[in-house]
Amino acid sequence: MTILSRRSLLAMSLVLSLYACKKNTPPANTTDYLNEGKEITKASFTALSNKLSEQMKMGGPKQAIPFCNVEALPLTDSLANAFDVSIKRTSDKLRNPKNQATDRELEIIDAYKKIHSNGAVLKPVVERGSDNKMHFYAPITTSAKCLKCHGKTGEMMDVKTDSIIKSLYPSDMATGYGDEQVRGIWSITFNK
Template sequence: MSRPPLPYLLPILIALPLLGLLLAPTEDPTPRLTAEADALAARYAGSLQTALKQAMEAGGPVAAIGACQQQAGPIADRLGADSGWRIKRTALRLRNPSSAPDAFETAALEEFSRRIAQGEPATALTRGEIVTAADGTASFRFVKAIAMGEPCATCHGVTLKPEVGAALAELYPRDRATGFQPGDLRGIISLSRPL
């Protein structure tokens, strides 16, 4: 039996490693994107908390309500422009109807509510995944629970001071974001990024 001449084998020898590269599994970007989104959500929450704390110290809870209304969106926009992510806050019980949850966010909020009812702490809840829209475009979606903390009770708690209630009624006439207890799921920080 004779061997095929080397010129015939050369294309096969070159093609085999290239075929291996084409058939190799691609890296799942979910862990990397989850870590990136989680860090960005923490930056957003920290920046907003700093703004609220400064407003609270300068003018009390009514000033903090105004600061939240005026600064939450611009902080999210600035971080989004710098990072390429879309950032927002949303909840099932909304303060601002323009920040209503979409289907992905609603499902995450409902899942988080069930998990909290089963004893998981709200502070530990996140969800990140690749989502493909009906038009075939893919994006990475990430949500992080906003746990009701003690300082938040001033504007989101069960008992509000009259001036706080009046400011909320003026700025948010359809407010449903009160009556929370510490540890409750207040809402989520939601991030998305096209892939």
């Protein structure tokens, strides 16, 4: 798929309307999937962010990184079960190899990075995949909080934090980010 057609697909898929889905009713159209995907990513982000903030307050990155290593996937899995979807946070620069991106997810990440570099607003997108299921993608961008564990070593992230990360994630590539950069995506696959 060319960049132009990807941009066209993104532009066509970004039309929003009021949330119309009921919890156990399959979404009726792309806009409904878009709204439900936004609700799921918001709930997932809030749950992860709240837990991570608690850990940071209790002991900083030294406590938060091991928590993420053990608890982040089970937390998103429990939310996925509650919403009857598959929830994945992935990137082209992974920390956890269990979050490996598919080829399509890498294309989406690349498209978001190009859109962001052009100064455009990043918005979620919905599409029907080759598996005939509906997929929702939304960008994950870095903030100052993220940079304590995903920033540049010696700047926003200290050397001790980098050592903790490397001890738990020997193949980690998820550092070196600056503020407001595309870190990856939320990838949600609807089962209904």
